[in-house]
Amino acid sequence: MLKIVHYINQFYGGIGGEEKADVRPELREGAVGPGTAFAAAFGDAAVITHTVVCGDSYFGENIEEAKAAILEMVRGVKPDMFIAGPAFNAGRYGVACGTICAAVKEELGIPVLTGMYVENPGAEMFRDKFHIVATRESAVGMRDAVPKMAKLALKLARGEKIGASIEEGYMPGYMRVNFFEAERGSKRAVDMLLAKMKGEDFVTEFPMPDFDRVEALPALKDMSKMTVALVTSGGIVPKGNPDRIESSSASKYGEYCIDGVTDLTDATYETAHGGYDPIYANTDADRVLPVDVLRDMEKEGRIGKLHGKFYTTTGNGTAVKSSAAFAQEFAQKLRNDGVDAVILTST
Amino acid sequence: MKLTIGNIRITDIVLGEQSAVTGSTLKVNVKELEALILEDERIASVCFDVAKPGESTRITPVKDVIEPRTKVEGPGGMFPGVVSKVATVGSGRTHVLKGMAVVTCGKIVGFQEGIIDMSGPGAEYTPFSQTVNLVLNFAPVEGLAAHDYEHALRMAGLKSAVYLGDLAKDVKPDEEIVYEFAPMAKGIEKYPGLPRVGYVQMLQSQGLLHDTYVYGVDMKQSLTTMICPTEVFDGAIISGNCVSACDKNTTYHHQNSPVVEDLFARHGVDLNFAGMIITNENVYLADKERSSDWTAKLVAMLDLDGVIISQEGFGNPDTDLIMNCKKIEALGVPTVIITDEYAGRDGTSQSLADVDAAANAVVTGGNANEVITLPKMDKVIGSLEYVDVIAGGFENNTNADGSITVEIQAIIGATNELGFNKMSAR
Numbered sequence: 116m117l118k119i120v121h122y123i124n125q126f127y128g129g130i131g132g133e134e135k136a137d138v139r140p141e142l143r144e145g146a147v148g149p150g151t152a153f154a155a156a157f158g159d160a161a162v163i164t165h166t167v168v169c170g171d172s173y174f175g176e177n178i179e180e181a182k183a184a185i186l187e188m189v190r191g192v193k194p195d196m197f198i199a200g201p202a203f204n205a206g207r208y209g210v211a212c213g214t215i216c217a218a219v220k221e222e223l224g225i226p227v228l229t230g231m232y233v234e235n236p237g238a239e240m241f242r243d244k245f246h247i248v249a250t251r252e253s254a255v256g257m258r259d260a261v262p263k264m265a266k267l268a269l270k271l272a273r274g275e276k277i278g279a280s281i282e283e284g285y286m287p288g289y290m291r292v293n294f295f296e297a298e299r300g301s302k303r304a305v306d307m308l309l310a311k312m313k314g315e316d317f318v319t320e321f322p323m324p325d326f327d328r329v330e331a332l333p334a335l336k337d338m339s340k341m342t343v344a345l346v347t348s349g350g351i352v353p354k355g356n357p358d359r360i361e362s363s364s365a366s367k368y369g370e371y372c373i374d375g376v377t378d379l380t381d382a383t384y385e386t387a388h389g390g391y392d393p394i395y396a397n398t399d400a401d402r403v404l405p406v407d408v409l410r411d412m413e414k415e416g417r418i419g420k421l422h423g424k425f426y427t428t429t430g431n432g433t434a435v436k437s438s439a440a441f442a443q444e445f446a447q448k449l450r451n452d453g454v455d456a457v458i459l460t461s462t
Numbered sequence: 463m464k465l466t467i468g469n470i471r472i473t474d475i476v477l478g479e480q481s482a483v484t485g486s487t488l489k490v491n492v493k494e495l496e497a498l499i500l501e502d503e504r505i506a507s508v509c510f511d512v513a514k515p516g517e518s519t520r521i522t523p524v525k526d527v528i529e530p531r532t533k534v535e536g537p538g539g540m541f542p543g544v545v546s547k548v549a550t551v552g553s554g555r556t557h558v559l560k561g562m563a564v565v566t567c568g569k570i571v572g573f574q575e576g577i578i579d580m581s582g583p584g585a586e587y588t589p590f591s592q593t594v595n596l597v598l599n600f601a602p603v604e605g606l607a608a609h610d611y612e613h614a615l616r617m618a619g620l621k622s623a624v625y626l627g628d629l630a631k632d633v634k635p636d637e638e639i640v641y642e643f644a645p646m647a648k649g650i651e652k653y654p655g656l657p658r659v660g661y662v663q664m665l666q667s668q669g670l671l672h673d674t675y676v677y678g679v680d681m682k683q684s685l686t687t688m689i690c691p692t693e694v695f696d697g698a699i700i701s702g703n704c705v706s707a708c709d710k711n712t713t714y715h716h717q718n719s720p721v722v723e724d725l726f727a728r729h730g731v732d733l734n735f736a737g738m739i740i741t742n743e744n745v746y747l748a749d750k751e752r753s754s755d756w757t758a759k760l761v762a763m764l765d766l767d768g769v770i771i772s773q774e775g776f777g778n779p780d781t782d783l784i785m786n787c788k789k790i791e792a793l794g795v796p797t798v799i800i801t802d803e804y805a806g807r808d809g810t811s812q813s814l815a816d817v818d819a820a821a822n823a824v825v826t827g828g829n830a831n832e833v834i835t836l837p838k839m840d841k842v843i844g845s846l847e848y849v850d851v852i853a854g855g856f857e858n859n860t861n862a863d864g865s866i867t868v869e870i871q872a873i874i875g876a877t878n879e880l881g882f883n884k885m886s887a888r
Contacts, residue, residue: 243810279888291805291813291887293828293870295586300800300881301720304770304825305728308798311823312657312768320886321803321824323817362573363706363853364804364831364869389573389706389853390777391745392669394608431777432706432853432871434806434831462745462778 117161117272120189121150122199122215124208128168136172136207140181142188143168149257153198156265161272165192171207174214181211182218189219196272197223201230201260202237204252209237217244226271230260233286242288243324246271249286287322327435341455344422346445348430348438349396349403349462350388351379362389363432368441370448374423377410390431391462403460422454430461463553464642465692468534468635469560475512475594483629488559490596490626498625499598504606504614509599511843513565513580515592518840520584523575523848524874525566525612525703526619527590527712530559530627533696540624541697543678545617551696552643557630563593563714564626566619567844568600571612572671573853576707576874577836584836587876589883590714597843598622609670612703620700620713641692641726646764649734657767658736661691661721662757662790663880664782666705666774667742673702674711674774676740682749686741686756688764691722699740705775706853708830708876709802715875720882721770721800737764741786743779754785761790772800773879776830780815791820802827802877803887807869827877828885830854831869838864 125135127148146154146163154163167185174181189197197219199212209231216227230248231238238247246267250260263284270277279294280287296303303320310317335341352360358369376383384400386393401407409421426445430438449457473486481491492510499508513519533539536554539546565578578590585591598619602611644652665674667682674681676689676699689698699716722738729735741757744750761769769790773783783799790797799821803813809829846866849855854872861867870876877885 279886281888287888289810291803291809291829293832293885293887295884296886297884299720299724299884300825300827300878300886301724301770302881303886304721304772304798304800304881305724305733307823307825308659308768308770308796309657309728309732311796311798312659317823319822319824320826320888321801321813323819323821323824324812326817327812359850359857361856362851363871364807364856366856389851392672393572394670432804432830432869434804434811436806436811 116159117195117269118192119161119163119196119198119268120165120167120192120194121146121153121163122167122197122212123148123150124211125168125170130168136170138170139173140167140169140184140188152257152261153265156261157269160269161196164194169211171211174211175207178214182215185215186218186222189225190223194225196268197225197227198264198268199229201248201250201257201264202235203250203254203256204232204235206236209235210240213237213241217241220245228264228268228271230264238286242286244289246285246289248284335456338418338456339416340419342420342422342453343409343418344449344454344457345404345406345409345425345460346457347404347425347427347460349460350386350429351384351396351400351404351427352387354383354385356385356387360387360429362387362429365429365433365437368426368428368445370424370426370445372424373406376406378407379404388429388431388462403462405460422452463690463692464640465553465695466555467639467641467695468555468557469637470557470630470633471636472559472562472594475562475596477510477512481629483559483633488562488626488629495622495625498621499618502614502618504603504610505618506601506603511597511599513595513597513843515580515594517580519580519843520839521565521567521578521595521597521843522846523567523570523844523852524578524707525571525575525615526701527714527874528564528619528623529714529717530562530564530623530630531697531717532557532627532631534631538696540627541620541700544675544700545620545624548677551698552690552693556696557633557635559627559630561593563590563595564619564623565590565595565597566600566615567597568615569602570848571608571703573851574671574706574710575852577868577872578874579836579839582837583834584873587870587873587885589875599844612670616703641695643690643692643735646736649736653730653734656732656734658765659725659733660737660739660761660764660766660769661725662739662741662769662771662786664741664743664771664773664779664786665699666779668745668778671703672705672775675700675702681742682744684742686739686753686760688760689738689740691735691738694719694722706830706871707874708854708871709775709827709879711774711878711880712875715878715880715882720880721772736766743775743782745778750782750785754782754789757786758789758793761795762793766795768796770798770800772881776802776804777815784816784818784821788818788820798823798825800825800827800879800881802879803829804831805829807831807833825881826887827879827883828887830871830877833867834870835861835865835867
């Protein structure tokens with residue numbers, strides 16, 4: 116049977132209302148308050164072995180201490196799953212549920228789930244970090260929320276495939292999952308356009324996210340003493356693609372030595388990238404990774420030197436999250452190697 | 463322009479010594495078709511195979527899928543400017559061999575070719591698991607350059623489809639559909655109370671395996687322009703075999719343009735289908751700016767009240783999509799965009815390479831990075847040699863039991879951005 120730890124606030128823990136909101140976290144055995152409804156929904160599949168009760172004010176005003184204390188409690192129990200709330204539209208409770216779920220997920224690697232109203236500030240803060248079931252505004256929504264949360268919690272605890280947000284009832288924004296609609300896309304587009312033109316309600320299938328834009332740094336004035344590195348998402352690799360970097364949706368990047376290399380030729384380099392016409396890059400890979408030009412500039416003293424390694428991957432179909440992870444890793448290597456500037460080339 | 467489409471239902475293909483449509487069976491004279499294909503000396507050989515729905519068959523690496531059609535009445539011929547002479551198509555009568563397709567495959571050209579499974583979990587993602595497919599498996603002559611090879615395959619597929627389509631000329635169709643597109647003033651007069659709705663179709667135009675041709679014109683060399691929506695049913699737009707398999711628009715998709723069909727379905731009911739604009743997805747910023755400027759300008763000139771914009775491909779063209787959307791919305795004209803997503807294998811990454819608040823009405827074809835394991839099939843048409851290097855494949859993706867694991871981007875048409883499929887994501 117799966118072991119679950121449930122987090123609730125002082126109100127649902129039966130300690131009291133606002134006047135008791137400063138109570139410190141405590142660990143109780145078994146299910147408490149809304150936990151009994153979860154226990155009923157789980158049946159024999161899972162058991163709430165422990166409940167953490169904590170005052171909303173205490174959590175909000177002592178986040179680090181509260182987090183550390185609760186993590187310690189959960190670590191001791193070693194549950195298969197951690198559930199918080201549901202918090203409905205209670206702002207501090209929602210933020211506490213979100214904060215503690217994030218900590219348990221990140222620090223203990225235990226699957227987490229909470230539930231709250233879509234306008235709860237906790238939803239805005241955490242809906243892109245893990246699954247949050249959308250609930251009604253107040254506790255009258257408990258009866259709707261519990262079965263949805265219980266079903267999803269069991270799937271998460273078992274590591275089963277999670278359906279799309281619209282099927283499972285969690286808020287969109289964390290995880291995009293495919294599913295089959297009743298109508299084909301073109302028909303859905305016509306229906307959506309007619310609704311939009313009439314000013315009627317419609318639901319976009321992909322709400323525009325906050326886009327990760329990077330500000331350009333000020334230009335470098337003098338590169339004559341600088342070590343310059345080349346980094347590309349254009350897929351240039353030594354001939355034969357020794358690390359088998361994927362033609363699309365790369366799962367890795369390559370690090371290759373170019374000490375003594377003055378020119379990339381069709382005998383020595385090629386592109387692994389599947390997103391553009393590769394003929395011209397395969398004929399002369401300098402077109403994407405300009406080693407030849409930088410060697411000239413090195414000779415002319417316009418740059419200090421070209422760094423002895425380049426980093427490469429295919430940008431084609433590669434998740435932004437993967438690209439960011441690659442770059443975080445090799446940016447550190449570049450820094451450790453004393454590189455002063457990087458030229459990024461695409462395709 | 464008024465076009466009558468006559469569908470002749472095909473449920474079986476028999477390879478033999480005579481070419482004819484008999485009832486719902488298409489008979490193919492293999493020798494004759496082979497001779498036609500081998501007229502192109504760049505093709506060394508061609509094998510023919512039939513793949514039917516439900517069979518344990520995998521076809522890969524697939525380049526294009528084409529529906530055999532023929533002009534029975536009206537000007538022009540199929541694939542004008544490419545196979546037939548240049549003449550404006552889209553009126554009169556066209557017969558279609560419905561329920562079947564010509565599928566081209568063979569040695570890989572680039573990385574973008576894909577997989578069609580006729581049964582199993584992969585079959586749910588591709589519409590071509592539901593058609594009876596005549597598969598042409600080509601081998602090029604030795605030393606043929608990639609661009610020439612792609613051209614040879616493209617022409618062979620189209621010519622074969624015309625050869626087969628012509629067999630339907632004198633056959634009585636099982637069903638008829640009439641599409642009629644009215645000139646601007648007449649449309650306004652006929653449907654005074656209905657909103658004028660347009661379709662902006664973005665055509666892939668980024669180079670080898672990323673090209674689209676309109677009446678034989680390489681779309682990357684064209685300014686944004688207008689087309690009568692009935693023209694697409696006569697093969698005015700063809701695929702140059704492009705992008706990742708999941709969101710390439712095959713020639714079949716163009717011939718059966720779903721947005722055009724669904725706008726016609728509501729034409730005169732709750733909208734007036736008032737225009738279709740075709741634009742490109744070139745790689746240079748200046749081209750992107752010019753093309754999207756022209757798209758918005760044509761929307762204004764057509765005085766449209768609402769627009770559907772469809773994309774082809776991903777990443778770089780996301781920029782064109784958002785530019786088109788922003789510039790049209792800035793005119794005060796509501797838009798819906800159709801795209802797909804690359805949200806990572808676990809679905810938690812950023813889905814598009816460009817976004818804007820103006821794009822508040824989106825239809826998605828799903829997350830192309832989702833991973834699927836395709837069970838071993840009894841029969842392979844083509845070769846499994848490339849399933850690790852095609853877009854959506856990865857190193858060591860063939861499992862011990864013979865199954866292969868890929869992202870669904872390797873499946874032909876899986877996340878189509880013309881809205882051909884029912885798949886979506888949330």
